[in-house]
Amino acid sequence: MAAKRVSKSDKSTNAVAAARGRTSGAAFDAKKAWEGFKSIAGVLAIFLILRTFLLEAYRIPSGSMIPTMLVGDWLFVNKLRFGPHIPFTKINLPGYAEPKRGDIVVFVSPYQIENPQDPTPTVVKRLIAAGGDTIFSRAGVIHINGVPQQQGYAVARPDVGPQETRAIFSWQKQYQLVASRFGPPPAAPTIDDFGPLLVPERHFFMMGDNRYDSYDSRFYGMVPRENVRGRPLFVYYSWNADDSDRIWPAITDIRWSRLGTIIR
Numbered sequence: 093m094a095a096k097r098v099s100k101s102d103k104s105t106n107a108v109a110a111a112r113g114r115t116s117g118a119a120f121d122a123k124k125a126w127e128g129f130k131s132i133a134g135v136l137a138i139f140l141i142l143r144t145f146l147l148e149a150y151r152i153p154s155g156s157m158i159p160t161m162l163v164g165d166w167l168f169v170n171k172l173r174f175g176p177h178i179p180f181t182k183i184n185l186p187g188y189a190e191p192k193r194g195d196i197v198v199f200v201s202p203y204q205i206e207n208p209q210d211p212t213p214t215v216v217k218r219l220i221a222a223g224g225d226t227i228f229s230r231a232g233v234i235h236i237n238g239v240p241q242q243q244g245y246a247v248a249r250p251d252v253g254p255q256e257t258r259a260i261f262s263w264q265k266q267y268q269l270v271a272s273r274f275g276p277p278p279a280a281p282t283i284d285d286f287g288p289l290l291v292p293e294r295h296f297f298m299m300g301d302n303r304y305d306s307y308d309s310r311f312y313g314m315v316p317r318e319n320v321r322g323r324p325l326f327v328y329y330s331w332n333a334d335d336s337d338r339i340w341p342a343i344t345d346i347r348w349s350r351l352g353t354i355i356r
Contacts, residue, residue: 228287
């Protein structure tokens with residue numbers, strides 16, 4: 093059988109078709125890449141919106157809220173409740189509730205002079221007193237408007253010298269009530285004896301549930317309302333981050349009983 097001859101015109105046509113095929117393929121790949129980029133960008137946008145305005149994860153790094161929250165607890169924080177904060181601004185959007193006495197609150201700490209590496213960390217404490225309240229402590233018992241408060245876990249762990257006076261407590265002088273029905277403030281405030289202090293409007297006095305192992309408003313002062321970032325909802329993951337002797341404790345020493353714990 094004679095071999096079929098390929099003319100120059102046929103070769104030219106084949107070359108053009110191949111070139112068009114490559115061009116079409118390149119255009120198709122670019123379209124797929126663009127669609128993929130839009131999908132990823134959409135997912136990231138949804139994630140950022142949820143994280144900014146609705147929910148954010150938070151890890152408990154210290155024992156200041158024991159036994160309510162443990163070191164190694166991971167929480168979801170409701171940012172919508174008290175009003176979400178717009179990142180990189182000083183703007184807080186309205187929420188559907190105001191922080192009230194007894195709430196556990198996530199907030200940006202006032203400047204911590206003793207923590208220069210991270211002077212304004214985001215922390216979680218319990219709201220002990222709000223604007224207009226008078227707070228004082230005598231022999232370790234907190235009083236709000238003259239009413240003694242339940243001590244809870246604080247009595248069990250006097251790890252810090254309760255009568256130690258420190259220069260950092262001097263911030264309290266500007267809020268002290270020198271003459272009131274609650275008696276005069278101590279000459280030198282301590283962890284166990286301070287006040288009476290009048291909490292300004294739109295400010296809060298925060299303390300950890302584990303009061304002798306908590307760096308809180310007793311040290312850095314009143315927390316402005318605009319520093320509030322949200323309220324913890326529940327524990328979605330927890331592992332023994334304190335004293336585990338297991339390999340890879342984040343996997344092998346999970347506190348299964350903590351998962352789903354509602355924060356109150």
